Amino acid sequence: MNAFAEFIAPPDADHTRPPAVLQVVPRLVTGGVERGTVEVAAALVQAGWKAVVASSGGLMVHDIERAGATHITLPLASKNPLVMRRNIRHLRAVIEQHEIDIVHARSRAPAWSAFYAARDAKRHFVTTFHNVYGSETKLKRRYNAVMARGERVIAISEFVARHAAAQYGVGPDRLRMIHRGVDVSRFDPEAVNPERLISLARAWRLDDSRPVIMLPGRLTRWKGHFDLVEAVTLLGRRDVQCLLVGGDMDRPDYRNELAARIEERGLGGVFHMVGDCRDMPAAYMLADVVISASSEPEGFGRVSVEAQAMGRPVVATDHGGSRETVLPGSTGWLVPPRDHMALAEAIASALSLGVAARIALADRARAHVLAHFQSRAMCDATIGVYEEILFPDLVRTEARSDEGAEAVA
Numbered sequence: 001m002n003a004f005a006e007f008i009a010p011p012d013a014d015h016t017r018p019p020a021v022l023q024v025v026p027r028l029v030t031g032g033v034e035r036g037t038v039e040v041a042a043a044l045v046q047a048g049w050k051a052v053v054a055s056s057g058g059l060m061v062h063d064i065e066r067a068g069a070t071h072i073t074l075p076l077a078s079k080n081p082l083v084m085r086r087n088i089r090h091l092r093a094v095i096e097q098h099e100i101d102i103v104h105a106r107s108r109a110p111a112w113s114a115f116y117a118a119r120d121a122k123r124h125f126v127t128t129f130h131n132v133y134g135s136e137t138k139l140k141r142r143y144n145a146v147m148a149r150g151e152r153v154i155a156i157s158e159f160v161a162r163h164a165a166a167q168y169g170v171g172p173d174r175l176r177m178i179h180r181g182v183d184v185s186r187f188d189p190e191a192v193n194p195e196r197l198i199s200l201a202r203a204w205r206l207d208d209s210r211p212v213i214m215l216p217g218r219l220t221r222w223k224g225h226f227d228l229v230e231a232v233t234l235l236g237r238r239d240v241q242c243l244l245v246g247g248d249m250d251r252p253d254y255r256n257e258l259a260a261r262i263e264e265r266g267l268g269g270v271f272h273m274v275g276d277c278r279d280m281p282a283a284y285m286l287a288d289v290v291i292s293a294s295s296e297p298e299g300f301g302r303v304s305v306e307a308q309a310m311g312r313p314v315v316a317t318d319h320g321g322s323r324e325t326v327l328p329g330s331t332g333w334l335v336p337p338r339d340h341m342a343l344a345e346a347i348a349s350a351l352s353l354g355v356a357a358r359i360a361l362a363d364r365a366r367a368h369v370l371a372h373f374q375s376r377a378m379c380d381a382t383i384g385v386y387e388e389i390l391f392p393d394l395v396r397t398e399a400r401s402d403e404g405a406e407a408v409a
Helices: 032-046 061-066 081-097 108-121 138-148 158-168 194-203 225-235 252-264 280-285 302-309 340-351 355-372 375-390 392-408
Strands: 020-024 050-055 070-073 102-105 124-129 152-155 175-177 212-216 241-245 271-275 289-292 314-317 332-335
Touching: 020 032, 020 081, 020 108, 032 050, 032 061, 032 375, 050 081, 061 070, 081 108, 102 108, 102 375, 108 124, 108 138, 124 138, 124 158, 124 375, 138 158, 152 158, 152 375, 158 175, 194 280, 212 225, 212 280, 225 241, 225 252, 225 340, 241 280, 252 271, 280 302, 289 302, 289 340, 302 314, 302 355, 314 340, 332 340, 375 392
Parallel strands: 020 050, 020 102, 050 070, 102 124, 124 152, 152 175, 212 241, 212 289, 241 271, 289 314, 314 332
Antiparallel strands: none
16 A cells, blocks of 8 residues: 555654654564564565664664665663663654654563653554563563553464463454564575585585484573483484574573583584574575474464475474464474473474475475465565554555455455
8 A cells, every 4th residue: 555645644744755664673683573573674665665673783784774774773672771761762863853653662672662752752653572471570561561552562473462462451453463474485495506505514514414403593591402402312313413503692601501411411413503594594405304492482483484484394392373383294293392202203203204205294384384474474464554553544445345345246
């Protein structure tokens, strides 16, 4: 929809200009929140909107700028109350300078600053729940509650939507469930040339004769790295290569603890911590099975969807968003969290697939992603939420038109 002339702009703004959206995130590192932010920014630019992203910076700032969006560097990862208060003033200036119409907060700490900046500037405020939030204390619950204060509250899965509704009282008038998606043109086996595979395999010193078990994810405890170590111990095979793909976010203590456990289990020649990877499509192509062993529920489970898009068997833990993204017995396996034996057995089943069974699974997995989890659909739905707010009369008119067409049909 490009009905800019219909747009109800802020006071003293040019009523014919394209709408502008400011997305606010803590940082732009390699994660699901960040990837979604980049994809929505690019979609806004392609649709003729103005896209601005504010964060404390990171590797993906280049992706924002390459998409034609604007990046503003602010200390938005900080939870220091004084810094958060200063961020209100800085965001208010960004809103005024870039004539922002919608402020979209994607994480709690920056959401507080974004909420007050949007309120003071009389702009629209939208939030996205990217996962369920623990609320062990009243203070923690109050801290989390800012994510429920949007005019629209987006949840990235049915699992997260139920949480937002039950725990924070977000009603159906404001709650919108939009599954996250992946770029299926990027995550496409046909798009990965052999040179990329050879380059990555050499960098990681892989042995072509040994199957690859891959767990992508930041080196943080809840991602299940220790559970995979125990499962591979039970698997009893030393002819495999287990790749832990992800950085330690400058927290070496966990990495060192994990390395010590690997050595303790006699798996020093089996496990390899390879750090961050900028070419995940090629990485998935090197894997015989991809693991998502999170001990806490994933809000969505991007790894499982990316791996399926690349036609790779997936073993994921049976909770959270994984129940919506993995089809047990068809595109992968779901196992109880922290159940090392079940994880070992599922890995063994994946590694034992014959050529024909592996090809059939790959076809089902990619078809599943194409049907339900494309980033283009996610971006279109997100822009649709923005349009609900900015063009309510137009959206209602189109909805009535669609209903009438369906009735005639």
